[in-house]
Amino acid sequence: MRIFTATLTATLLAGLAASASLAQDDARWAIVVHGGAGVIERESMTAETEAAYRAALDAALETGGAILSRGGSALDAIEAVIRDMEDDPLFNAGRGAVFTAEGRNELDASIMDGSSLNAGAVAGVTGIRHPITAARAVMENSRHVMLAGEGAEIFAREQELEFVDPAYFFTERRWRSMERAVGDMGLPLPERPAGAPEPEEIQEGHLDLMEREHRFGTVGVVALDQSGHIAAGTSTGGTTAKRWGRVGDSPVIGAGTYATQSCGVSATGTGEYFIRLNIAARICHELDVMDRGAEERPYAAQDAADMVIQGDLTDLGGDGGVIVLSASGETAWSFNTPGMYRASWGSGREPVVAIYGDED
Secondary structure, X not given: OHHHHHHHHHHHXXXXXHHHHHHHHXXXXXXXXXXXXXXXXXXXXXXXXXXXXXXXXXXXHHHHXXXXXXXXXXXXXXXXXXXXXXXXXXXXXXXXXXXXXXXOOOEEEEEEXXXXXXXXXXEEEOOEXXXXXXXXXXXXXXXXXXXXXXXXXXXXXXXXOOEOOHHHHOOHHHHHHHHHHXXXXXXXXXXOOOOOOOOOOOOHHHHHHHHHHOOEOOEEEEEEOOOOOEEEEEEEOOOOOOOOOOOOOOOOEOOOEEEOOOEEEEEEEOHHHHHHHOHHHHHHHHHHHHHHHOXXXXXXXXXXXXXXXXXXXXXXXXXXXXXXXXXXXXXXEEEOXXXXXXXXXXXXXXXXXXXXXXXX
């Protein structure tokens, strides 16, 4: 009897271990990424530029998916993906950030943990290499939610975060776009930053394309991990030739970033409108209402995103877009611009990378 019991126990334990392993392999995870919205049209995009953006978005999915598929946290996936995008001059965040009218790069970022509603943000920082990491440090290592300017950088140094010379963020195309915008406003042109590379030749037509394409440049990620936790994060350089320490929606919790146990949102667009409408939190609220109002709504995340972006935002005259993720792993995006750099992936489905408005 003891032998039988021992054998049965061993068999049951082996079965439970196999079931646990299978459950781990089959556990649900998902990630959705954006790289900004704007006048992004096929006829004005070169094949090389399109290929570069698709490759960058695909790399973002691979980075985040690798973390999530092996059981990593949504927060870790978001930070890792956004750090890479902050180092990529294709995007208006970190190294590819736009310039203010004074010739500076002022960076904003935020992150939110939906399981606890903890959040952190930084605004107007100029020397922190990865603002998203600073935002996470604010969330985890301070009693505050948002730190700005010099104070945020003092905190970041105390946290031993990486700093770079401001020239690290310099890109010629962003500088030229700022010069044009400042000239149009009748303001004096700032001096080229110390340490910036020698001026490059950029065709005016290509500069026009870049300005339209990146009008609402921001990067953002929302992720669902295998523990069922949702988190969201956003990082940006703001708007070209911004003045007076302007801060948009990206570091504002509820406007540009929001996450709960059932929903996560990251936004990109004209920040003033996203702040006025509290876009990110409003979408999560609408999704929660939909979930409570019906037993089965397979497209609830898409419905909630469209209701706010195609309805409230458009009606008010604002433009831009969002990415959304629900607790079921459903991903959605909605934008009222010609295009938005976007991508999604999750357990049990193929990755999707899209740029133009007529792509799924």
